[in-house]
Amino acid sequence: EPEVTQTPSHQVTQMGQEVILRCVPISNHLYFYWYRQILGQKVEFLVSFYNNEISEKSEIFDDQFSVERPDGSNFTLKIRSTKLEDSAMYFCASSEWSGALHFGNGTRLTVT
Amino acid sequence: GQQLNQSPQSMFIQEGEDVSMNCTSSSIFNTWLWYKQDPGEGPVLLIALYKAGELTSNGRLTAQFGITRKDSFLNISASIPSDVGIYFCAGRDFGNEKLTFGTGTRLTIIP
Numbered sequence: 001e002p003e004v005t006q007t008p009s010h011q012v013t014q015m016g017q018e019v020i021l022r023c024v025p026i027s028n029h030l031y032f033y034w035y036r037q038i039l040g041q042k043v044e045f046l047v048s049f050y051n052n053e054i055s056e057k058s059e060i061f062d063d064q065f066s067v068e069r070p071d072g073s074n075f076t077l078k079i080r081s082t083k084l085e086d087s088a089m090y091f092c093a094s095s096e097w098s099g100a101l102h103f104g105n106g107t108r109l110t111v112t
Numbered sequence: 113g114q115q116l117n118q119s120p121q122s123m124f125i126q127e128g129e130d131v132s133m134n135c136t137s138s139s140i141f142n143t144w145l146w147y148k149q150d151p152g153e154g155p156v157l158l159i160a161l162y163k164a165g166e167l168t169s170n171g172r173l174t175a176q177f178g179i180t181r182k183d184s185f186l187n188i189s190a191s192i193p194s195d196v197g198i199y200f201c202a203g204r205d206f207g208n209e210k211l212t213f214g215t216g217t218r219l220t221i222i223p
Contacts, residue, residue, distance in 0.1 A: 004154075043213040044213070045212070091154050091155070099143065099160065100143075100160040101145070
C-alpha cells in the first residue's frame with residue numbers, strides 16, 4: 001500500500017539554526033499538509049498546500065516557517081531559525097482530494 | 113477556535129471487551145475521521161465519515177457521523193492486544209482544509 005515517507009526520522013539542532021524536514025507524499029495525491037505534535041499533546045495543523053501554493057495556514061505557521069514542493073515528488077518544511085519550543089514531532093500528510101489524510105511516521109525535531 | 117472534546121481520556125479494559133469512545137465539537141463538521149496512533153509513529157486512518165448519520169464499519173471497528181454534525185463515536189468490538197494505542201478523532205468543517213484533532217483516548221488492555 002502506498003505510504004507517505006518522511007526523512008529524517010530524528011533531527012537534533014541548536015537553537016537559531018535552520019532545519020528542513022522532508023516528505024514524499026503518496027504519488028497521486030494533490031493536497032499536502034504539515035502537522036506537529038508536541039510530546040503528549042494532540043496533533044496540530046500547521047499548513048495545507050494545493051496547486052503549488054499554500055491554501056491554509058494556522059497561527060503557528062509564522063514567518064519562520066515555509067513550505068516548498070521543489071519537484072514532482074518532494075514536499076518540504078523549513079524552519080528558518082529554530083526555537084526551543086519548536087521541539088515536536090512533525091507529520092507530513094497527503095490526500096487525494098479534500099478528504100481523508102494519510103500521515104507519515106514523522107520527524108522528531110529536538111532543539112537544544 | 114474549534115474545539116474537539118474526546119472522551120474518555122483513557123480506558124483500561126480486558127481483552128475481548130467492547131470499547132466505545134466519542135467526540136463532540138463546538139461547531140459543525142462536514143468530515144469526521146478516526147485515527148489510531150502507536151508510540152513513535154504517525155496517525156493511521158481507521159475510518160472516514162462524510163455524511164451526517166453515516167455508519168461505517170472497518171472490521172471490528174464501527175464509527176458514526178452524528179446527525180447534528182457535532183459529534184461522532186467509535187466502537188471496537190472484541191478487543192485484542194494490538195488495539196492498544198491512542199485513538200484520535202479529527203474533524204473538518206466546510207470551506208477549510210485543516211483537520212482539528214481531538215485530545216485522544218488512550219486504550220490499555222489489562223492482561
